[in-house]
Amino acid sequence: MSAVTTTVAVAAPEVSTEVRRRRRLSPGRRLPAARLVGPVLLLALWAAASAAGRLDPAAVPAPWTVVDTGARLWTAGTLPTDILTSLQRAASGFAIGLAAGVLLALVAGLSRVGEALVDGTVNLNRAIPTLGLIPLFILWLGIGESFKVAIIAIVVYIPIYLNTHAALAGIDHRFVELGEVQGLSRLAFVRQIVIPGALPGFFVGLRLGVTGSWLGLVVLEQINATSGLGYMMFQAQNYGQSDVILVGLVVYGVFGLVSDSAVRLIERRVLSWRRTLSS
Numbered sequence: 001m002s003a004v005t006t007t008v009a010v011a012a013p014e015v016s017t018e019v020r021r022r023r024r025l026s027p028g029r030r031l032p033a034a035r036l037v038g039p040v041l042l043l044a045l046w047a048a049a050s051a052a053g054r055l056d057p058a059a060v061p062a063p064w065t066v067v068d069t070g071a072r073l074w075t076a077g078t079l080p081t082d083i084l085t086s087l088q089r090a091a092s093g094f095a096i097g098l099a100a101g102v103l104l105a106l107v108a109g110l111s112r113v114g115e116a117l118v119d120g121t122v123n124l125n126r127a128i129p130t131l132g133l134i135p136l137f138i139l140w141l142g143i144g145e146s147f148k149v150a151i152i153a154i155v156v157y158i159p160i161y162l163n164t165h166a167a168l169a170g171i172d173h174r175f176v177e178l179g180e181v182q183g184l185s186r187l188a189f190v191r192q193i194v195i196p197g198a199l200p201g202f203f204v205g206l207r208l209g210v211t212g213s214w215l216g217l218v219v220l221e222q223i224n225a226t227s228g229l230g231y232m233m234f235q236a237q238n239y240g241q242s243d244v245i246l247v248g249l250v251v252y253g254v255f256g257l258v259s260d261s262a263v264r265l266i267e268r269r270v271l272s273w274r275r276t277l278s279s
Helices: 002-025 034-051 063-076 078-110 112-127 130-141 145-169 173-181 186-220 229-238 242-270
Strands: none
Touching (some): 034 063, 063 078, 078 112, 130 186, 186 229, 186 242, 229 242
């Protein structure tokens, strides 16, 4: 009995030391609302510099001036209309790009013939600057909404395809052999092995696609548009209204941060089985 007690007493400090060593290597516990620290600090620096007179009000208005301008535009009904128009364009292009990216990744990832037909074409498309396609799409689709949605869809589908296809290609072949031994059907193989293996890469591509939809929208709404946040900012540029431009940038930034945070939240819930550094 005494020998066993001595062994346990000696082993316990070693285990405790090992646990402490592992904890020192990890990033630590997740901080609440950690992603807001950077934007809040940037806002505080902006406000402090404006209050101290370090910023030219004509070039960079104070935060309170931007808030007043945003409230005025909202009351006048201009800002809600522009926001709704931009959301509709971004949502339409994102939905098409998401469907195309996932479908093409599955075709290329699950079939050698599909990979030969799809992968090279998508990578060729990736090598061509997307904004350089705008003149061609205007000739094909006109200068209405169609070409804007099409360009956003291209900006979205490329990162979703690339990351999802890379995740599919990275699935260990032993899982394929296991599925064959277990006699899984094609549908069961996709559901039980392919989808779980591709989800981490898919969510990386989804985050890049969400951000890309907003970045593309900024440019597209300044081309023959009559509404939208980009159109509002373009008109403000013509009249030297930097406060209105900043209102548009803030709204774009908020939408981008909120949409990215929503994707990250879904990712953590869907991939809750993973143990990673960010867990």
